Amino acid sequence: MVPMIYVSWKAGERMPILNFRRRPQNELERGGRSRARVDQTDPETTCPNCHRSMPVSSVWANKNVCPGCGHHYRTGARQRIRFLADEGSFQEMFSDIVSEDPLKFPGYTRKLAVVGAASNENEAVVCGTAAIGGQKCCLFVMEPQFMMGSMGAAVGERITRLFEYAAEGGLPVVGFTVSGGARMQEGLFSLMQMAKTSGAVLRHSEKGLLYLTVLTSPTTGGVTASFAMEGDIILAEPGATIGFAGARVVEQTTRKPLPKGFQTAESMLEHGFVDAIVPRNRQRKVIAGILRLHTGGVK
Amino acid sequence: MNRTAYDSVKTARGNDRPTGLDYIKEIFSEFFELHGDRRFADDPAVVGGIARLSGRPVTVIAIEKGHTVKERAARFFGAPGPEGYRKALRLMKQAEKFGRPVICFVDTSGAYCGVGAEERGQGQAIAENLMTMMGLSVPVIAVLIGEGGSGGALALAVADRVWMLENAIYSVISPEGCASILWKDAGKAGEAAACLKLTAQDAKAFGFAEEIISEEQLGQQPFYAELRRKLAEETEILLNTPDLKEKRYERFRAFGRSSL
Ligand SMILES: [Zn+2]
Numbered sequence: 001m002v003p004m005i006y007v008s009w010k011a012g013e014r015m016p017i018l019n020f021r022r023r024p025q026n027e028l029e030r031g032g033r034s035r036a037r038v039d040q041t042d043p044e045t046t047c048p049n050c051h052r053s054m055p056v057s058s059v060w061a062n063k064n065v066c067p068g069c070g071h072h073y074r075t076g077a078r079q080r081i082r083f084l085a086d087e088g089s090f091q092e093m094f095s096d097i098v099s100e101d102p103l104k105f106p107g108y109t110r111k112l113a114v115v116g117a118a119s120n121e122n123e124a125v126v127c128g129t130a131a132i133g134g135q136k137c138c139l140f141v142m143e144p145q146f147m148m149g150s151m152g153a154a155v156g157e158r159i160t161r162l163f164e165y166a167a168e169g170g171l172p173v174v175g176f177t178v179s180g181g182a183r184m185q186e187g188l189f190s191l192m193q194m195a196k197t198s199g200a201v202l203r204h205s206e207k208g209l210l211y212l213t214v215l216t217s218p219t220t221g222g223v224t225a226s227f228a229m230e231g232d233i234i235l236a237e238p239g240a241t242i243g244f245a246g247a248r249v250v251e252q253t254t255r256k257p258l259p260k261g262f263q264t265a266e267s268m269l270e271h272g273f274v275d276a277i278v279p280r281n282r283q284r285k286v287i288a289g290i291l292r293l294h295t296g297g298v299k
Numbered sequence: 300m301n302r303t304a305y306d307s308v309k310t311a312r313g314n315d316r317p318t319g320l321d322y323i324k325e326i327f328s329e330f331f332e333l334h335g336d337r338r339f340a341d342d343p344a345v346v347g348g349i350a351r352l353s354g355r356p357v358t359v360i361a362i363e364k365g366h367t368v369k370e371r372a373a374r375f376f377g378a379p380g381p382e383g384y385r386k387a388l389r390l391m392k393q394a395e396k397f398g399r400p401v402i403c404f405v406d407t408s409g410a411y412c413g414v415g416a417e418e419r420g421q422g423q424a425i426a427e428n429l430m431t432m433m434g435l436s437v438p439v440i441a442v443l444i445g446e447g448g449s450g451g452a453l454a455l456a457v458a459d460r461v462w463m464l465e466n467a468i469y470s471v472i473s474p475e476g477c478a479s480i481l482w483k484d485a486g487k488a489g490e491a492a493a494c495l496k497l498t499a500q501d502a503k504a505f506g507f508a509e510e511i512i513s514e515e516q517l518g519q520q521p522f523y524a525e526l527r528r529k530l531a532e533e534t535e536i537l538l539n540t541p542d543l544k545e546k547r548y549e550r551f552r553a554f555g556r557s558s559l
Pocket residue numbers: 047048049050051052066067068069070071
């Protein structure tokens with residue numbers, strides 16, 4: 001199987017190219033392989049931002065960030081968890097909750113099977129508990145390879161249960177968002193997850209507990225308009241596309257060229273909708289620091 | 300009943316249908332409109348204020364599409380921007396302060412799509428409404444009178460009771476949008492509408508709406524009188540319901556849970 005990488009997604013740009021960090025399929029892939037194999041699985045990649053060519057392994061070693069220009073490649077949930085959580089600390093929860101096909105929507109069941117096999121995930125979010133710099137928290141990370149992180153009933157249910165669990169156990173929640181929005185194939189079941197997750201965020205918040213979100217590219221639609229924007233502290237990755245309506249839709253509707261930097265993390269910072277832009281290689285340290293600052297309060 | 304889902308879509312979008320302001324004028328008395336979000340602007344796509352419902356003071360919020368071409372343009376075709384949602388939010392918090400029930404009339408193809416709306420946080424405005432409405436201590440009833448377009452409609456419909464007019468629709472995406480994504484052909488909107496299960500009858504069957512309001516006498520005095528009676532009755536019931544906030548949470552908590 002040819003490994004693939006995801007390059008950054010912007011309106012009109014092609015999405016998947018190579019995904020070089022799919023999860024190992026068997027012992028051979030997991031274990032050390034011969035030099036020849038490494039060469040075969042270490043093709044050149046061209047950075048979509050600076051157009052430099054480099055071996056995939058050099059990008060991978062830099063947390064999926066271009067060593068030349070700092071471009072943040074799209075990254076899967078499992079890999080983010082490896083970057084972020086203390087080694088061996090992540091314990092997955094609610095992985096048995098998977099999508100059904102409540103509307104009997106044409107082609108949806110088949111699509112779920114295909115996407116599941118390709119992404120090696122069974123839903124568009126991975127939830128659990130973890131320690132970040134020794135700080136225990138609940139963690140959810142959305143998965144771009146599973147229907148572009150779209151939110152159906154299973155995603156909403158997993159996130160809701162995570163917040164309920166965190167509220168019960170007095171834990172902060174850290175969440176990484178990447179999503180094209182609500183999942184069309186589940187109709188109103190998807191839409192209602194926006195209200196459901198918002199209710200769970202509120203209950204967690206009312207206990208005086210911290211919720212920190214990191215918006216990664218792209219975070220749009222119904223996820224932006226619900227739990228992504230409900231964090232006490234909202235961070236974003238450099239260059240991330242963040243918005244509600246899709247940029248192409250806005251352009252078609254307004255029939256005017258979009259302003260430079262429209263719907264980027266940088267413009268969101270400028271307009272006051274994110275607290276800080278934190279590059280991937282600093283996220284672990286920054287998040288651990290923020291979590292530490294929220295311990296030992298008077299509440 | 301040979302009406303298709305797309306017939307409902309067309310009816311729900313009809314220009315001659317009563318709009319939010321018609322409902323306010325015909326159902327409530329002493330309506331006093333309150334303007335502005337106290338942040339940036341006053342969004343003409345959202346009308347809100349205080350009024351009496353069969354004698355009881357309530358807060359009423361409606362998305363207004365307008366009737367004539369001129370009115371429709373002036374109301375941004377009933378597509379609220381962040382200022383509209385923030386105005387609604389302000390009025391709902393005010394309702395909570397004074398213990399007034401909130402009645403919302405929802406009719407939008409979706410939240411306003413534009414550069415300014417994005418830059419002023421359309422997504423954040425909707426998110427804040429969802430979270431705040433989940434926590435309101437006063438009763439909320441939402442009536443979908445025409446189009447219930449995705450998050451832009453939900454931002455005024457996190458309610459204890461959701462009612463839909465017979466031909467109102469409620470959908471996560473427009474049938475045209477769905478068809479262009481699915482089949483690269485917006486012309487197949489009719490098929491998409493059927494797949495999306497967006498009619499009032501579907502919404503009720505799945506539990507997203509509690510009641511369907513008959514359109515037999517739509518826009519006539521008996522229609523408004525009956526809706527007034529029902530709203531007053533339901534408001535009374537909700538005001539006497541203990542743990543309203545918990546029940547609202549459970550209402551939404553249940554969606555997508557049973558099958559999982
Ligand atoms: Zn680069």
